[in-house]
Amino acid sequence: MWYSGIAIRRLQQFSLTSLKTIRSPTHILQKEMSTLPRVYVTRQIPPEGLRILRESGQVQFELWDSDDVPVPRQELLQKVKGVDALLCVLTEKIDAELLDAAGPNLKVVSTMSVGFDHLSLEELKKREIRVGYTPEVLTDAVAELTVALLLTTSRRLIEATHEAKTGGWGTWRTLWLCGYELANSTVGILGLGRIGVAIAERLAPFKVKKFIYTDVAPRPELASLINAEYVSLDELAKQSDFLAVCCALTPETKEICNKDLFSKMKNTSVFINTSRGGVVNQEDLYEALSTGQIAAAGLDVTVPEPLPPSHPLFTLKNCVILPHIASASYTTRNAMSALAANNLLLGLRGEPLIKELKL
Numbered sequence: 102m103w104y105s106g107i108a109i110r111r112l113q114q115f116s117l118t119s120l121k122t123i124r125s126p127t128h129i130l131q132k133e134m135s136t137l138p139r140v141y142v143t144r145q146i147p148p149e150g151l152r153i154l155r156e157s158g159q160v161q162f163e164l165w166d167s168d169d170v171p172v173p174r175q176e177l178l179q180k181v182k183g184v185d186a187l188l189c190v191l192t193e194k195i196d197a198e199l200l201d202a203a204g205p206n207l208k209v210v211s212t213m214s215v216g217f218d219h220l221s222l223e224e225l226k227k228r229e230i231r232v233g234y235t236p237e238v239l240t241d242a243v244a245e246l247t248v249a250l251l252l253t254t255s256r257r258l259i260e261a262t263h264e265a266k267t268g269g270w271g272t273w274r275t276l277w278l279c280g281y282e283l284a285n286s287t288v289g290i291l292g293l294g295r296i297g298v299a300i301a302e303r304l305a306p307f308k309v310k311k312f313i314y315t316d317v318a319p320r321p322e323l324a325s326l327i328n329a330e331y332v333s334l335d336e337l338a339k340q341s342d343f344l345a346v347c348c349a350l351t352p353e354t355k356e357i358c359n360k361d362l363f364s365k366m367k368n369t370s371v372f373i374n375t376s377r378g379g380v381v382n383q384e385d386l387y388e389a390l391s392t393g394q395i396a397a398a399g400l401d402v403t404v405p406e407p408l409p410p411s412h413p414l415f416t417l418k419n420c421v422i423l424p425h426i427a428s429a430s431y432t433t434r435n436a437m438s439a440l441a442a443n444n445l446l447l448g449l450r451g452e453p454l455i456k457e458l459k460l
């Protein structure tokens with residue numbers, strides 16, 4: 102089913118007007134719709150984005166009308182044929198096969214995500230396709246969730262509620278369920294961007310002693326906002342009491358958190374990842390957690406997603422795993438869908454996108 106802003110407005114007018122006075126309304130609708138750029142939306146996205154597309158009068162669009170199951174690959178390959186723009190989420194791989202299936206009409210790919218590791222940037226660049234994404238609108242939500250996950254992990258909240266509910270709660274005990282506190286700690290940030298800064302701003306009132314970070318190069322402007330010191334990856338591992346991973350997944354950062362990094366961390370350190378699962382070597386993390394090389398880990402992202410319930414990481418009490426919900430607040434997800442829709446419409450008009458990836 103193709104939806105169009107013009108079609109909806111016209112249908113409303115037709116219901117108010119005697120059909121006898123209008124010759125062949127369906128014909129008019131079909132003619133107008135057939136000239137509008139075609140858009141495929143790969144998910145039932147939050148209402149704000151759909152409203153913007155619908156009311157733009159600029160496009161006709163079809164969507165995979167579910168939020169519970171991703172569009173099957175074969176269906177996607179069929180649906181993208183000849184479209185002018187694609188609005189996708191992070192579960193769709195936008196690679197050469199898909200771009201070939203879409204064909205030469207495709208001008209804009211707009212992803213409702215800040216991460217772009219599901220997009221083959223090289224292939225998009227080759228075809229001169231513009232790419233929109235949704236940074237900034239999710240910074241607050243992701244930073245909030247990261248702090249929540251850090252505290253949940255370091256103060257062992259999941260274990261604690263489990264013990265309370267299942268009879269493990271005996272007398273008050275002096276060292277039972279002790280964890281690690283932020284006061285006087287060193288917090289390390291791997292990949293300092295907007296999200297890393299927002300996390301540090303929220304953690305500072307917990308009386309953190311020092312913020313350190315590493316990145317491909319120093320980022321003095323951002324670092325000055327949180328008074329963070331630039332260090333090497335080795336130093337980050339050695340000094341951090343809490344290590345928060347905030348970098349994008351790229352070929353350079355793939356499995357950057359591995360045996361080598363974990364072996365340099367303190368056995369009292371807490372590792373937190375709300376970026377992408379692919380930055381961690383999960384076998385190495387399992388080893389580090391199960392041997393006490395590090396104290397605990399909180400993960401919002403894994404490989405694969407969903408992580409099968411039988412995965413060894415789920416057997417560990419010192420590993421808290423969330424199902425990729427860092428940006429999941431109603432406000433943020435609506436803002437992301439609106440930004441993705443607006444990026445797409447601007448791209449189709451040949452105007453600068455609000456947030457465009459430079460290819």
Ligand SMILES: O=CC(=O)O
Nearest residue numbers: 213214215216428
């Ligand atoms: O992980 C979420 C996103 O990339 O927006």
